Amino acid sequence: MTHQMQTQWDPSAARAAGGLYLAIAICGGFSIGYVPMQIVVAGDPAASAANLLANQGLFRLGVLADSAVILFELAITVILYHLFRQTSPTMAMVALLSRAGMIVIMGVNLLFWVMSYIVLTGPEAFSSDQPHILAQFCFDAHAMGVFVWQLFFGAHLLALGWLVCKSDAVPNFLGWGLFVGAFGYLIQGLVELTFTDIALLDQIIIALLVVVTLSEVSFGLWLLFRGGAPTRKSENQMAAAA
Template identity: 65%
Template sequence: MKSDQLDPAFARMAGALYLTIALCGGFSIGYVPMQIVVSGDAAASASNLLGHAGLFKLGVLADSAVILCEIAITVILYQLFRRESPTIAMMSVIARSGMIFVMGINLMLWVMPYGLLTLPSDFSLAERQNLAQLFFDAHGLGIYAWQIFFGAHLLALGAMVLRSRAVPQILGWGLFVGAFGYLVQAFYELTFSSNTTLGYAIIGLLVIVTISEISFGLWLLIFAPRRASQTTTFKHA
């Protein structure tokens, strides 16, 4: 059954969670690793980690916040769009739950280097640095692993948005088409591929999905509640 109105309270919560995830995730996944991890140089990565311990811990807190927000938004999005298709809604829940599980494992991979470099150990310094770099590299690949689940979730979410009369169709298409950016990038990186043309295509799709996700979050936060309020007013009139 298609609907032309979303629950305003759930819409606000989903929008706020979307933007929180975007901010915290951009910091913990985008900014922090760039300041710490040096590809192929275990000693430099270890030095950066110990020299930016405060930044590293903030990144861990931000990652933890993302995981908690993901749990909440998974349930809320299901409540918002389950009327469009219960089957697709459940698929979106399962896919995003799988992503959350992988993100939890990935967080453990991220914190292991700090323990290796700061806690007493029988390993030599060089061995600890090399192990720390191995965990950093595994964490980087882990991001692409959870992107598979997230891409599947966005396909389902985009399909539900397209079935709904409550959300602008352009947002649904942006989520649905952009989902292939996450999926293709995940398979591209996890298979250690190298193709310049495909790389440009991935960037284009990721730009589309990033704009669509932020726009979707803002729409849920600002316009969906207002639209519901206007609809209620018209019905009473």
């Protein structure tokens, strides 16, 4: 009976979650990965300011993509709770709250990013070097903010990975990938926020982030194309029970 309940997902909700996963990956890769690399020059406020002013269209697209990620995150957080609450209400709530905490930090992070534009395009932006320095501070705060929300996201993935492993609606290896790979986000966040520089940790982080990225994409694709259909394991269990 328990297994049967766990596999009775709403297919449209599962597919919506899968679509949101892929949309977040695309928008987030653009706004968090590509755009800052084109604008921010570490330790050079003048160059960062010049890059932003020369690429204002790209900056605005990044803001739109970041805003979309936040909205998509709100939706997928609720959907995942809906899908997994029968597996474990407590752990599903942990996953929901930790991802909600991540969303709050992402919103604050977006504010820092937008403030850099406000500082540099103000009426006295070029009267001194102070606006450049302040904008660079906003860029640096935005970069560190990413490592803060990674801590919340890592906690979310630990809970989500546990839920996937306990559920029979998704292959267990995806759950293990999410659970183990979550330590990539957690370790990287702690390393960057404590200014730790250990080469071995960097290599471990890269390996774990590869694992979790592949697991997240595979999990999203599974939800999108399977729509919560029972796995072969669960079908065999239900047949045996019958």
